[in-house]
Amino acid sequence: MGTRHGSAYLRNYLLDQAFDEMFEPDGEVRPHYRVLFEIFRSLPEEELMRLKHSADMSFLTQGITFTVYGNEAGTERIFPYDMLPRIITGAEWRHIERGLIQRITALNLFLEDVYNEGRILRDGIIPGEIVYSCPQFRREMRGLRVPRNVYIAVTGTDLLRLNDGSFVVLEDNLRVPSGVSYMLTSRRVMKRAFPQTFRSYGVRPIEHYPQVLLSALRSLAPEGRPEPTIVLLTPGIYNSAYFEHTYLARQMGIELVEGRDLVVHDNVVYMRTTAGLRRVDVIYRRVDGDFVDPLAFRADSILGVAGLFNAYRAGNVTFANALGTGVADDKALYAYVPAIIRYYLKEDEILPNVETFLMTDRTQRQHVLQNLDKLVVKAVSESGGYGMLIGPHSTEEQRVEFRNRIEANPRNYIAQPTLEFSRSPCLMGGKDPSIEPRHVDLRPYILYGDKVTVVPGGLTRVALRKGSLVVNSSQGGGSKDTWVLHD
Amino acid sequence: MLSRVADSLYWMSRYLERAEHTVRLLDVNFSMTLDPSSTSEEERWKRVLAALGRPAGLEWNGDFYSLVHALAFDKENPASITACISAARENARQVREEINSEQWQQLNRMYHRVTEGTPEKGHWLDEFSTATLNDLHLFQGATDTSMTHGEGWQFIQIGRSIERATSIAALVDVFEWDAAPENISEGAGSQQFLEWIGLLRCCTAFESYCNVYTADLVQPQILQFLLLNKEFPHSVRYSIDQLRCALLALQEGSGRLVAEELSRVAGRLQASLTFCDISEVMNQGVGSYVRNVSQQCREIHSLIYRDYIKYKVQVALSL
Numbered sequence: 178m179g180t181r182h183g184s185a186y187l188r189n190y191l192l193d194q195a196f197d198e199m200f201e202p203d204g205e206v207r208p209h210y211r212v213l214f215e216i217f218r219s220l221p222e223e224e225l226m227r228l229k230h231s232a233d234m235s236f237l238t239q240g241i242t243f244t245v246y247g248n249e250a251g252t253e254r255i256f257p258y259d260m261l262p263r264i265i266t267g268a269e270w271r272h273i274e275r276g277l278i279q280r281i282t283a284l285n286l287f288l289e290d291v292y293n294e295g296r297i298l299r300d301g302i303i304p305g306e307i308v309y310s311c312p313q314f315r316r317e318m319r320g321l322r323v324p325r326n327v328y329i330a331v332t333g334t335d336l337l338r339l340n341d342g343s344f345v346v347l348e349d350n351l352r353v354p355s356g357v358s359y360m361l362t363s364r365r366v367m368k369r370a371f372p373q374t375f376r377s378y379g380v381r382p383i384e385h386y387p388q389v390l391l392s393a394l395r396s397l398a399p400e401g402r403p404e405p406t407i408v409l410l411t412p413g414i415y416n417s418a419y420f421e422h423t424y425l426a427r428q429m430g431i432e433l434v435e436g437r438d439l440v441v442h443d444n445v446v447y448m449r450t451t452a453g454l455r456r457v458d459v460i461y462r463r464v465d466g467d468f469v470d471p472l473a474f475r476a477d478s479i480l481g482v483a484g485l486f487n488a489y490r491a492g493n494v495t496f497a498n499a500l501g502t503g504v505a506d507d508k509a510l511y512a513y514v515p516a517i518i519r520y521y522l523k524e525d526e527i528l529p530n531v532e533t534f535l536m537t538d539r540t541q542r543q544h545v546l547q548n549l550d551k552l553v554v555k556a557v558s559e560s561g562g563y564g565m566l567i568g569p570h571s572t573e574e575q576r577v578e579f580r581n582r583i584e585a586n587p588r589n590y591i592a593q594p595t596l597e598f599s600r601s602p603c604l605m606g607g608k609d610p611s612i613e614p615r616h617v618d619l620r621p622y623i624l625y626g627d628k629v630t631v632v633p634g635g636l637t638r639v640a641l642r643k644g645s646l647v648v649n650s651s652q653g654g655g656s657k658d659t660w661v662l663h664d
Numbered sequence: 665m666l667s668r669v670a671d672s673l674y675w676m677s678r679y680l681e682r683a684e685h686t687v688r689l690l691d692v693n694f695s696m697t698l699d700p701s702s703t704s705e706e707e708r709w710k711r712v713l714a715a716l717g718r719p720a721g722l723e724w725n726g727d728f729y730s731l732v733h734a735l736a737f738d739k740e741n742p743a744s745i746t747a748c749i750s751a752a753r754e755n756a757r758q759v760r761e762e763i764n765s766e767q768w769q770q771l772n773r774m775y776h777r778v779t780e781g782t783p784e785k786g787h788w789l790d791e792f793s794t795a796t797l798n799d800l801h802l803f804q805g806a807t808d809t810s811m812t813h814g815e816g817w818q819f820i821q822i823g824r825s826i827e828r829a830t831s832i833a834a835l836v837d838v839f840e841w842d843a844a845p846e847n848i849s850e851g852a853g854s855q856q857f858l859e860w861i862g863l864l865r866c867c868t869a870f871e872s873y874c875n876v877y878t879a880d881l882v883q884p885q886i887l888q889f890l891l892l893n894k895e896f897p898h899s900v901r902y903s904i905d906q907l908r909c910a911l912l913a914l915q916e917g918s919g920r921l922v923a924e925e926l927s928r929v930a931g932r933l934q935a936s937l938t939f940c941d942i943s944e945v946m947n948q949g950v951g952s953y954v955r956n957v958s959q960q961c962r963e964i965h966s967l968i969y970r971d972y973i974k975y976k977v978q979v980a981l982s983l
Contacts, residue, residue, distance in 0.1 A: 237776070238769045414757050423760035433761045438668050440977050449667040451815060451972040452918035453980045 186612040196599035257655030263637040267664035276528030286521040288328040313503025330497035332623040338599035351506040356636040358421035363658040380660040381633040387428035393626025405458035441484035444491040466500040508557040536587035545592040552592040616640040633661040667973045676755035677823030683748035691793040692865045702855040715835040719743030766806040774799035818910040825907035833954040841950040867898045888942040901937040926967040933960045
């Protein structure tokens with residue numbers, strides 16, 4: 178590779194059957210990457226490293242950090258950031274956008290249905306036990322009407338690109354998806370570091386995300402509250418996404434509140450201000466649903482507010498997202514999403530699922546247990562890359578452990594084939610900087626207020642460790658800016 | 665503004681002011697140990713500890729380095745400069761959306777600088793103090809020029825004024841006022857003279873004092889300047905004037921709350937500093953006067969909490 182393009186950076190570049198975002202299989206640069214490629218190739222090493230260093234510093238002084246759990250208490254790290262943007266063409270994006278809108282619309286209809294009439298269960302499309310045995314199903318939500326019937330105001334859906342270049346959905350994050358602040362701040366850093374490149378590309382803007390989110394939240398206010406007070410509820414500074422909470426609150430110009438700032442009186446929610454109590458109408462909830470009200474859910478929660486759920490039931494306050502949305506991103510239910518789309522929209526799914534084996538099904542379970550070394554096993558209720566077995570990279574010991582766990586609680590696990598997903602060039606620092614391919618996914622953010630909107634872009638997460646397939650920030654992942662092009 | 669946010673801004677500001685005061689005390693007293701002095705090293709550092717309110721777990725053990733280390737760099741010791749700056753940043757982090765990026769970045773930079781490691785013995789203090797004071801001033805500048813002078817800013821003013829007034833009062837309190845000869849200007853260069861310079865320097869007051877009174881260091885004038893001067897930003901009176909202004913602005917802005925008692929107590933303190941004569945203070949006893957000022961500051965602090973931050977929900981609902 179290196180000699181072919183006359184660039185020392187590319188000496189370690191590997192092209193195999195995995196889809197490469199920048200290069201064609203024959204090593205030719207894809208047309209939409211050509212300008213970028215030329216610019217990077219012509220940058221002297223020192224200049225490149227200087228830009229990288231100044232980007233890192235700007236993340237650090239801005240406090241754009243995340244907290245690593247299970248490490249020394251409250252270790253702050255900057256989110257590793259790669260300088261080479263990931264580029265998506267206008268045509269690719271239109272396909273993704275249509276697919277996401279379709280999927281979110283259907284999942285929202287599903288939530289409305291399972292928490293009310295339950296037609297889809299009665300019609301036998303989805304077995305009732307999948308829904309009712311889901312730990313995220315909230316009986317308390319039965320029969321509760323939410324404004325505009327919108328349950329999922331904010332979604333971050335994870336997509337992968339397979340070897341043939343097509344996008345598939347890996348999972349829907351319908352509870353409290355995070356990461357959007359990295360999408361927004363990466364863009365700002367990129368614009369500062371590479372103004373010319375940026376100008377020559379015609380990248381679609383994403384900076385309006387906070388305004389779109391705000392108007393979505395506003396449109397979900399309880400009836401009769403024309404000038405709603407909207408707040409962002411955070412667990413506080415020790416949460417790994419705290420930076421994001423402050424960032425979004427500031428960008429939207431709304432109060433960032435913690436549970437201790439709120440009080441409920443006569444089923445009305447107030448926040449404590451220096452000028453007395455002020456009524457709250459919409460809560461953009463970044464606290465896990467189980468923790469919002471110690472009276473209704475987990476009694477040991479100190480993040481929540483006593484009586485909040487009653488105020489919600491009384492229709493005096495809106496949660497975004499609603500509670501109990503986790504039932505629709507359960508990893509076992511995921512297998513039924515194509516059926517859900519067909520049932521409610523009478524359409525075929527635009528973005529396909531990854532093939533998924535349900536452990537509750539005897540034959541599928543047998544197949545999985547015999548092929549543990551080839552498959553990926555996931556706990557249905559875990560996220561963030563925790564509770565996973567990646568077959569080809571596992572030890573015999575781990576496989577035995579997972580076999581026992583699956584047999585003890587089949588409902589709690591699903592399996593998927595180990596996916597070959599796309600790689601994108603990344604700048605590897607160190608003494609001898611080089612550009613090497615790393616696996617990437619894509620998390621676009623979908624907002625649902627009076628209509629469904631997808632901001633053109635998303636968070637591209639990178640598995641920075643060589644050969645790694647795990648992109649989660651808690652597990653050595655990083656991010657890069659995502660450019661969606663005008664055509 | 666959320667009560668919790670006001671609380672954090674208030675403490676952020678107090679911690680920064682405390683850090684600044686501690687930097688000066690250490691810096692000035694360290695340089696004073698370089699000259700021969702009537703004050704023994706032990707006396708001097710005990711006095712510094714007393715002026716800082718006798719931080720728990722800190723004693724003079726004869727080793728100057730270990731004491732300065734504890735007061736400057738020890739993260740575990742809550743009175744240290746590093747701990748104060750960390751606490752200020754922690755408070756700022758909780759209200760990240762209320763302060764602007766210039767302020768946050770400046771504070772964050774300072775935090776990363778002071779926590780990145782203890783400098784080597786010997787040539788550290790001067791560099792550390794200069795850099796820290798610069799950083800603190802930059803933060804102050806960013807606060808005044810780029811933050812809206814609204815409620816949040818007022819709480820920052822309140823925090824700083826209360827902290828400053830009480831720490832100057834505590835510093836004045838540790839000196840022996842009544843025993844010292846009244847006029848020591850004839851002994852210029854003498855050791856007592858150096859002590860007074862030191863005291864003024866700890867309050868960044870030496871140059872300003874000279875502008876008003878020339879370099880004649882006379883006890884009543886020093887006291888007058890540090891306690892009752894109307895224009896000097898580190899005098900107790902100036903701080904209380906600022907405090908009063910901020911409290912009035914707050915009351916006006918928040919409308920609903922009346923805060924009558926708070927207004928009365930702060931007004932009374934301001935009046936006593938405005939209309940007081942320094943000879944009265946000296947007759948009454950400097951120590952008891954400044955302790956009384958501190959006591960009133962504590963009372964104001966409690967009333968701010970009662971009215972704006974930790975009020976009872978029942979009270980708020982009935983208004």
